[in-house]
Amino acid sequence: DTAVSQTPKYLVTQMGNDKSIKCEQNLGHDTMYWYKQDSKKFLKIMFSYNNKELIINETVPNRFSPKSPDKAHLNLHINSLELGDSAVYFCASSQVAGGRDTQYFGPGTRLTVL
């Protein structure tokens, strides 16, 4: 009964490759997110998406693109991987309730680019 799941948990790949990370939530939430957490542990929002609006952090390279086949899924596709893309990527979801929207995070995907 995992709330937010991501696959794969670990991803090791060569520079220049294209890869995808999948995310699914079974909480019925309207909004999903992708975060990047680098070696300094700083959590940086990349995208937030609901069925109405995609909000992109303008600092995110256009090599990164979210794809949402339905409300429960938000996948992250990365083209032409670079060394600096190595990080842990977290998916999260939230729903406004009682005036707040707590975010529930997936377990993370550790991406290593060689």
Added chain:
Amino acid sequence: GQNIDQPTEMTATEGAIVQINCTYQTSGFNGLFWYQQHAGEAPTFLSYNVLDGLEEKGRFSSFLSRSKGYSYLLLKELQMKDSASYLCAVRDSNYQLIWGAGTKLIIKP
């Protein structure tokens, strides 16, 4: 620009009390969150403040002063399992969450 400041690292003793401070400068304010993140794991929700004052939840309490742009997380009766990073996040006027870099808390026996 928007900014969240937290100490990088703190050390405390098992059984003691520790206060982790967070100051913020954001374009508007629509709530402040504290999350806990154990090494190698995902962040998990601890507390939420939107009005001034103290919110208590078991051994953890969180305080907010909107006029000062300040919050703290208070952890009592520290246990070894409380060793983790504690992340402060503020929702701004656009309802975007702005995250601090986190405070790594080390608990010693």
